[in-house]
Amino acid sequence: MNLPRAIEKTKNHALASLFIVFVVGLAFVRLTLNGLPPVPAPAPGRPDLARLEAHVRALASEPHPIGSEAHERTRRYILAELEAAGVEPVEQNSSAIGPISPGLTRAGRVRNVIARVPGNPGTDAILLAAHYDSVPAGPGASDDASSVAGLLEAVRLLKAGARPRNDVVFLFSDAEEIGMVGAQAFADESPLMEKIRAVFNFEARGTTGPVLLFETGQDSADLVRAFLAADPHPQGTSLATTVYQYLPNNTDFTVFKDRGLPGLNFACIGDLPAYHTRLDNPNRLDPRTLMLQAEHAWTCARTFGNSYLMRPSGREEIVFFPALGTFHVSYSQAPALVLAAAAILLLGLAFFFGIRAGLISIGKIIAGGGAVLLLAAAAGGLA
Numbered sequence: 001m002n003l004p005r006a007i008e009k010t011k012n013h014a015l016a017s018l019f020i021v022f023v024v025g026l027a028f029v030r031l032t033l034n035g036l037p038p039v040p041a042p043a044p045g046r047p048d049l050a051r052l053e054a055h056v057r058a059l060a061s062e063p064h065p066i067g068s069e070a071h072e073r074t075r076r077y078i079l080a081e082l083e084a085a086g087v088e089p090v091e092q093n094s095s096a097i098g099p100i101s102p103g104l105t106r107a108g109r110v111r112n113v114i115a116r117v118p119g120n121p122g123t124d125a126i127l128l129a130a131h132y133d134s135v136p137a138g139p140g141a142s143d144d145a146s147s148v149a150g151l152l153e154a155v156r157l158l159k160a161g162a163r164p165r166n167d168v169v170f171l172f173s174d175a176e177e178i179g180m181v182g183a184q185a186f187a188d189e190s191p192l193m194e195k196i197r198a199v200f201n202f203e204a205r206g207t208t209g210p211v212l213l214f215e216t217g218q219d220s221a222d223l224v225r226a227f228l229a230a231d232p233h234p235q236g237t238s239l240a241t242t243v244y245q246y247l248p249n250n251t252d253f254t255v256f257k258d259r260g261l262p263g264l265n266f267a268c269i270g271d272l273p274a275y276h277t278r279l280d281n282p283n284r285l286d287p288r289t290l291m292l293q294a295e296h297a298w299t300c301a302r303t304f305g306n307s308y309l310m311r312p313s314g315r316e317e318i319v320f321f322p323a324l325g326t327f328h329v330s331y332s333q334a335p336a337l338v339l340a341a342a343a344i345l346l347l348g349l350a351f352f353f354g355i356r357a358g359l360i361s362i363g364k365i366i367a368g369g370g371a372v373l374l375l376a377a378a379a380g381g382l383a
């Protein structure tokens with residue numbers, strides 16, 4: 001064996017291993033030890049945790065599915081809070097059929113609560129939405145009282161500040177849990193729909209973790225860029241949008257996305273076992289997650305309530321992701337394709353020169369790939 005060459009090879013292996021350990025370690029530290037930003041001290045012009053928690057306790061002390069007395073109380077609470085904030089809420093009573101999936105039709109009598117903070121005459125409108133019903137199995141502190149609380153805070157802050165440029169419409173939708181029937185009724189019947197240029201929906205699937213931007217509507221590249229720039233703690237990746245579109249899951253956002261509206265959809269997904277159970281209660285809801293819901297809602301209300309919402313030019317898809325968990329990188333699809341092609345080319349070159357120099361072998365590459373597949377299957381089986 002050639003000793004200098006063996007030393008060189010070991011050195012390369014060590015460097016590569018160190019680099020992998022460094023990147024994985026950094027991501028691990030970022031995700032586990034420091035995953036959620038601490039709740040900021042109360043400040044004027046920002047969501048207030050004490051108010052948010054009071055809302056959640058009032059909204060989600062017990063299950064409030066459509067048709068229950070608790071559901072009535074929840075709606076009355078939202079109406080009273082909106083009036084206290086100085087807006088005139090409107091109730092939309094309707095019978096509607098939710099989006100039809102193969103073999104399944106969902107219908108119901110729904111009572112949406114709608115509030116509008118008017119902008120300047122002749123401008124556009126944006127919609128912020130969260131559902132106020134829960135499943136029968138649990139009180140829905142996170143799903144979706146945390147989002148309703150965030151919207152109530154956004155209404156209060158918006159009313160306390162200067163008049164926005166655009167109308168900001170708040171939809172507290174009914175009957176999401178039985179199949180987005182309330183959102184469907186709003187989209188079909190509300191005269192406000194005509195003016196709405198963008199939709200921001202807030203959801204929960206668990207009681208903790210970051211509130212992720214996990215789905216985007218049509219032509220939403222500008223919205224993504226503006227949100228990432230304006231929000232104090234944005235988190236999300238376009239990979240989630242790509243994966244999500246192949247999953248059978250839906251939220252109210254689906255109703256608006258299907259109508260071709262641009263928009264952003266947010267949800268937390270930590271502590272999934274609590275989702276749709278009695279564990280989704282106010283005590284278990286992470287205050288940091290509750291704060292993030294409100295921060296995102298407030299960012300969307302003030303940013304897009306005050307921006308020009310002319311139709312974005314063309315069908316531009318955007319790629320975005322957090323880099324090392326610290327900041328977000330975003331670019332449009334054209335450079336993404338160039339980067340993907342460059343990555344394939346570089347990989348091909350690495351293989352070519354590696355094989356020629358005897359550093360890597362095709363057999364070992366296949367074995368390595370097989371090991372990864374085997375590990376994934378084993379992890380799935382164990383889970």
Ligand SMILES: [Zn+2]
Nearest residue numbers: 143144203204
């Ligand atoms: Zn929900």
